[in-house]
Amino acid sequence: MIEVSGLRKEYGDFVAVENLSFSIAKGQIFGIVGPNGAGKTTTLKMLGGLIKPSRGDISMKGLDMFRDSVEIKSFLGFLPEESPLYEGMSVNDYLMFFAELYDIDKGVAKKRISDLLFDLSLNADGKKIGDLSKGMKRKVAIARSLINDPDILIYDEPASGLDPMTSRYITDYVRSLKKEGKTIIFTAHNLYQVESLCDNILILKNGQKIIQGTADHIREEYGKIQYRLEFRVDDIGDYDLADVTQADDAYVVITDDIDVVNNTTKWVASRGGDIVEMRTIVPSLEDIFLSIMGVELFAE
Numbered sequence: 001m002i003e004v005s006g007l008r009k010e011y012g013d014f015v016a017v018e019n020l021s022f023s024i025a026k027g028q029i030f031g032i033v034g035p036n037g038a039g040k041t042t043t044l045k046m047l048g049g050l051i052k053p054s055r056g057d058i059s060m061k062g063l064d065m066f067r068d069s070v071e072i073k074s075f076l077g078f079l080p081e082e083s084p085l086y087e088g089m090s091v092n093d094y095l096m097f098f099a100e101l102y103d104i105d106k107g108v109a110k111k112r113i114s115d116l117l118f119d120l121s122l123n124a125d126g127k128k129i130g131d132l133s134k135g136m137k138r139k140v141a142i143a144r145s146l147i148n149d150p151d152i153l154i155y156d157e158p159a160s161g162l163d164p165m166t167s168r169y170i171t172d173y174v175r176s177l178k179k180e181g182k183t184i185i186f187t188a189h190n191l192y193q194v195e196s197l198c199d200n201i202l203i204l205k206n207g208q209k210i211i212q213g214t215a216d217h218i219r220e221e222y223g224k225i226q227y228r229l230e231f232r233v234d235d236i237g238d239y240d241l242a243d244v245t246q247a248d249d250a251y252v253v254i255t256d257d258i259d260v261v262n263n264t265t266k267w268v269a270s271r272g273g274d275i276v277e278m279r280t281i282v283p284s285l286e287d288i289f290l291s292i293m294g295v296e297l298f299a300e
């Protein structure tokens, strides 16, 4: 559905995105994550045809982004990080205005707007956009991105800065768009959201791809599974197999070395102690992300 190859964007001497290649299959939710300034918005803007890459190619449905940009834009919906809305207009007038820009038949547009407002639970009661809450404004921007019934959606932080309920609503809404067969590319800082929503995740750092794949693939490549062993013994005195911490009346060892687990188990048995619990700790995408970005993590 979408092929990106060798994408690069320079702003003067500064390289914001470098040698980026990836493919997105139809109907996928593709999440782009990375710290501030990693090049996420720049990448989305190139995918949305809003800025021109310095180098590289983008094709969608076999069409070339720059040769066939008019046709591509007819099936794209773009949601910028901050969408300028016409504050003095009512929601209906605003959406109708964009429907006219897309040359959509008035009857079709009316029905689409009413469906979108219903699906997004957006009841503005004729209020002006300027008088709406932040969450409602975000929903208006999302409705606008869908006014041409696009197949491909490019959303820059769709749920950022919203309260948890509205953020959750928008995440669920994005999931429902996938069920309609739409392909969605989005950026987010909430990695839990990304992990629960995305079929494919691209991690960017300093404009470059660190890794791309399913959450499981990223976990296999970067996430070390750790073992947590909790035990009781009367005297910990000569235990020297790994770092140990005390938790209530027990001791805890966290390690990625299975030999430490086995040897500790033997040691505990030899001292007449008990194993209270042994389990694995699977790292979350957030743990992996932070470790890739070079942030030291707590053991638990």
Ligand SMILES: Nc1ncnc2c1ncn2[C@@H]1O[C@H](COP(=O)(O)OP(=O)(O)OP(=O)(O)O)[C@@H](O)[C@H]1O
Binding pocket: 011, 014, 016, 034, 035, 036, 037, 038, 039, 040, 041, 042, 043
């Ligand atoms: N028009 C521009 N001119 C010069 N530099 C720019 C321009 N737009 C972006 N940049 C720079 O390119 C880099 C990537 O910016 P971009 O907005 O793509 O990052 P981002 O990953 O979306 O960050 P954030 O999470 O903060 O939104 C940043 O260092 C930014 O300062």
